[in-house]
Amino acid sequence: MQSVNLGLIGLGTVGGGVARLIMKHHDKYLEHYGIDLVIKRACSRDQAEAERIGLAEGVFTPDWHDVVNDPDIHIVIELVGGEHPATEIFEESFKNGKHVVSANKALLGRHVEHLASLAAECGVQIRCEAAAAGGIPVVHALEHDLVGNDILTIAGIMNGTTNYILSRMQHEGLSFEEVLSAAQAAGYAEADPTADVDGFDAASKIAILSSIGFQTRVTTDDVFMQGIRNVSATDIEMAREFGYTIKLLAIARKTDAGIDVRVHPTMIPNSHQLASVDGAMNAVFVVGDAVGETMLYGAGAGSFPTASAVVGDIMALADPIAKGGAPLPEQEPFGRNMPIRPIDELKTRYYVRLTVEDRLGTLAACTNAFAECGISISHISQTESEDGETCTLIYVTHEALEKDIRKAEATLEALDGIREVSSIIRVENIDAWTEGVFAN
Amino acid sequence: MQSVNLGLIGLGTVGGGVARLIMKHHDKYLEHYGIDLVIKRACSRDQAEAERIGLAEGVFTPDWHDVVNDPDIHIVIELVGGEHPATEIFEESFKNGKHVVSANKALLGRHVEHLASLAAECGVQIRCEAAAAGGIPVVHALEHDLVGNDILTIAGIMNGTTNYILSRMQHEGLSFEEVLSAAQAAGYAEADPTADVDGFDAASKIAILSSIGFQTRVTTDDVFMQGIRNVSATDIEMAREFGYTIKLLAIARKTDAGIDVRVHPTMIPNSHQLASVDGAMNAVFVVGDAVGETMLYGAGAGSFPTASAVVGDIMALADPIAKGGAPLPEQEPFGRNMPIRPIDELKTRYYVRLTVEDRLGTLAACTNAFAECGISISHISQTESEDGETCTLIYVTHEALEKDIRKAEATLEALDGIREVSSIIRVENIDAWTEGVFAN
Structure with a gap:
């Protein structure tokens, strides 16, 4: 059995969770799956983070190049977010023959085609379960479990912050501004909440999921996007009178006129499963021609739920490596561009x-x-x-x-x-x- | 690229669905995944079934030995159910170096350890996504996506027939006997409904899921089992007054005193996600120490939903075969027997x-x-x-x-x-x- 060497870049909320989870369950992974995960290098701007996590001496580096250039590392885990240096981390890791696990929805929502091409060329894999709906294994379901289907619809609640805000508005009759302030004070919403409340975060996720599910290229810029700032307590109250709940849904459907893909506040009947998804939880509906309706529900964010998805990806790559083999390389991107149906239609x-x-x-x-x-x-x-x-x-x-x-x-x-x-x-x-x- | 040759044994509801799905989507699987699935042999007692499905001439055989002994076949799909000849189909397939995909919960609930040992010894894999909760990818979630977690609880609605009966009793105030007769007339319940209404079917599924999730040996005989025959309209009405819904739940928890594993009618609060799972749908809650609560919802039975799970398993095995490699062999069974906590406790x-x-x-x-x-x-x-x-x-x-x-x-x-x-x-x-x- 061969040890599997990991290089972790980013030790914030998610990166810290990943490191802690691996350290906590190292012996269990070894005993039950025969996989010996070793955090060989860990990179962060702040050495104190590495110390708080309790990483061994010599593991920490402030320079991500030390990670992607380490010849012993099999898998690079990119958890810095944003476009740069994340793009360069992907590119150099691929060129050095390393697989990349990432939770970076902003990057993958925009540039998955370029990155997947390069990974395929270099014979390595990208895995990004954590980039859409956190701990919920929906990327994997689309990539593997449901591949027997023609996927018809992917729709759901993919942003915990806005669902938390809408849920509190609904249950307490408060205004958007009141709940946003409270959420910011409690750490449920960022100081700059734009990416969440204006729909960008959900748009990135539905771009990733519809690219995988429909086997075509959908980027974040293709997604019609409208946030929840204009939803008022009156709207929520009126919806209730009609038997509806307002949720920020990300919806993607394969139609004869092209891919219908959009993020906006949506009224759905109270009897629908998505209507009762409360608080910061996420839920994704996937409809396949054979399987019919399925729904996956769970935490869409948070340190350990996201770490669960990242470690699932690491273990999938580590399994063949531990047994002396290699994971299959990334599939060539589809080269298929189904048209995007304009929102006007x-x-x-x-x-x-x-x-x-x-x-x-x-x-x-x-x-x-x-x-x-x-x-x-x-x-x-x-x-x-x-x-x-x-x-x-x-x-x-x-x-x-x-x-x-x-x-x-x-x-x-x-x-x-x-x-x-x-x-x-x-x-x-x-x-x-x-x-x-x-x-x- | 190498074609992947399949041998299908059983052409009933599920087997017929699998054959139809593969024939319908063959070109899509080839185009999008580079996988050329070929139904090389198909076995059934009734040749008319093969003809109705439209299988090519020369594919049909009435003798399963022709399938497991065909040297060209890579994957055997066992969909006959029951213990015999299913056991022999598994054993001879393994000895001939063939992977087996199966939906046989009765067999796997009782004998997974013997079968997994033999598969590991022969260097082949068993895949059984369809054996628990039909089209819902919960087996895969436990085997792969959530392996980073210590799984704490697996609980849910795993039998569609009983959920259909309880849902109608609840919504229409009918008695168990009335709904059962109607369900039998409509084809939602078997003429002999014992396996469903007395809990055996759900017990087999929770045995399989808890063996995988907790990495220990749990067989159907370990599961405390009580069906829904004694649930009356009065009980359902009283539950409603208390704010509860009665569901036949299969529940498995890892406790300090051993595995708590049981199937019985259960009162759960109306606010819980499982309470609103209606009709013949299934839903499985999985709680992991990192991911927290997750739920997977979908059709637990039916020709195409089950076929979706079977084809997902076939594609997972076919992917490396098509690329000239081989799937990893089955993991050695855990050899671990956590105690089962007696129901008395x-x-x-x-x-x-x-x-x-x-x-x-x-x-x-x-x-x-x-x-x-x-x-x-x-x-x-x-x-x-x-x-x-x-x-x-x-x-x-x-x-x-x-x-x-x-x-x-x-x-x-x-x-x-x-x-x-x-x-x-x-x-x-x-x-x-x-x-x-x-x-x-």
């Missing part, structure tokens, strides 16, 4: 909340604006506001095209008597997710 | 329903019987029955030992004025499932 139901002046004719004018754009309405309700000057008008449409809704939005905004189009939230057609599943 | 809360004669002193005598056995009570309720002669007494206990409950049951049954102890249902301590998870 989305056809779904919409919830529209308007703040209007409380005067004769406004309701008729608004209703008319929808009709002019070819949108038919399934529900209208009106409530007076506390200031006595404005009302809230809620419209729920029948199925309409996104481009017609945009037209209606512009028309409405130009109307006299309209203060603002306060929010537009898509009501997801959940039934479409399972179109194409085989009958048993 | 279970400590949980219990719901007890008694049918008693409506006369003075009965309530006091019953309550006294619990006290005599050292069991303290958290809730009592009494309802008159329609016949005017009997009452229903419901007790919910504080935490108590199973052996004390058995003593109380015997004491109660011997009391004057008691018609019967109508049901005893365990109220699961869900919090115990996550004991031992690392703080982040």
